[in-house]
Amino acid sequence: MLDVRRLRLLHALSVHGTVTAAAEALHVTSPAVSQQLAALEREAGVALVERDGRRLALTRAGQVLAAHTQLVLDQLAAAEADLAGLRTRVSGAVRLGAFVSAASSLLPRAIRSLRAAHGDDVELLVHEMEPEASLPALRRGEIDIAIVHAYNIMPRDVPVSCESHELLTEQVCVALPMNDPLVQQDFVDLAVLADRPWIMPRTDASCHELAQRACGAAGFVPRAQAYCDDFGVMCGLVEAGLGLALVPSLARRPGVALRPMKQPIYRTVSAVVRHRADGKPAVQVVLDQLRQV
Template structure:
């Protein structure tokens, strides 16, 4: 008989690649994870791992177990959701994570509407980037997460998670209003900005990667003179004429920045915002209450 907790650890090892990373995801020490995986190997009565330096490579038997672990964990989530649905009540505490621009534009109005309609429901919001949010969601430290994906980058890993696209927004070129080309209309060529100073986010390293790849596709490496974790700083630097940047439209709308937004010529740049929930949890009325409120907030926005 396999213990569910150990199967969950095996899934995280498969997702993260190293015992140290899996331990961090599970809020355990590496030695504790190693001990539990050794016990799982004994339960399986067949080798599950091949040590390669600091990494544990999964054998074919381990890969079979990972596949079944996903099914088992999804079925357990489905069972919890269906039992919760029998109560016909929306109450308790729900844990939501959202990245900053979604927290203000989508999460705030959705939480207010949801709690007005369901006064016995308490929604706890934390601000988090997509990667950590999905880990916490899989580990049941969160119930819902708002995440994003850029079309120039690989899709987010979503084992054990269901992603529901909620909106797709363009990633726009932000120019100071004093820029010589700010008054023109239509798409603008990145190649014409090769000598500009560029401003990039630090925390949203995926957007910085999109910026770098977009510029490289135009034949140059951007000169990143300013990097900030705060989008209000990024846009203030643009507004002050200190450089140009690429930003999702939602960010600019939320901060009401006085900058010129232009689409990029010959290159489609988009960011898709999705609702992430645990696979199998679709019947949970508590989760569904906030999901519906988030959908409404996205439509009204």
């Protein structure tokens, strides 16, 4: 009989890549992980890990068992969710990762609505995270909900063990100072902005790749006047006349005009959870509030 607790350690090693990281994720010591993996190998009757330089790596048998373990853990989560659903009172902590503009605009309204409906029974723990970080964290079980974005010209893959719930779709717009002549137009052709300076997202963000692709399709490479992470800061720099920017309508700020592009780009905002995790009452009520707002 394979021990589920030991299987969880094997799964953690497959997800995190090292014994140290797996131990930290499960709040145990590294020697304990190694000892339990050795015991699991005796139970399985086959080598599950092997030395790869200074680290332990999964053998082919270990990879197969780790894949089955994912299914086992999903079923255990579903069982816990079904039992929790039988309780009359919804309570518990929900860990949520959200990118900046969602954290600043969607979450405050959702939190107010959540507290009005459930008081302090449902505790929301929020981490500001871009999708590139929140989706792996969700897969590792470090958060319960990841609020992520994807663009129609840049789709985003969701881990196979997770499911996505679409919250809203918004246009990506050109942010202009209020005194810019282009404010009078209903749509902006990016091609006419080739010689203008731009406020760009940092180079390792998906929003940076979006701006590069959009401007590239219009026939030019944007000349960056500034780099920053926050759409609110970008809009502030646009208002000051430092340059133009591409921002989603959710990031609208006073003092800046947002105009859609002639070749429209859309951003979809979704809440991603692990399979059956939305069956947990506390996660379900948070999802419900996000959908409402």
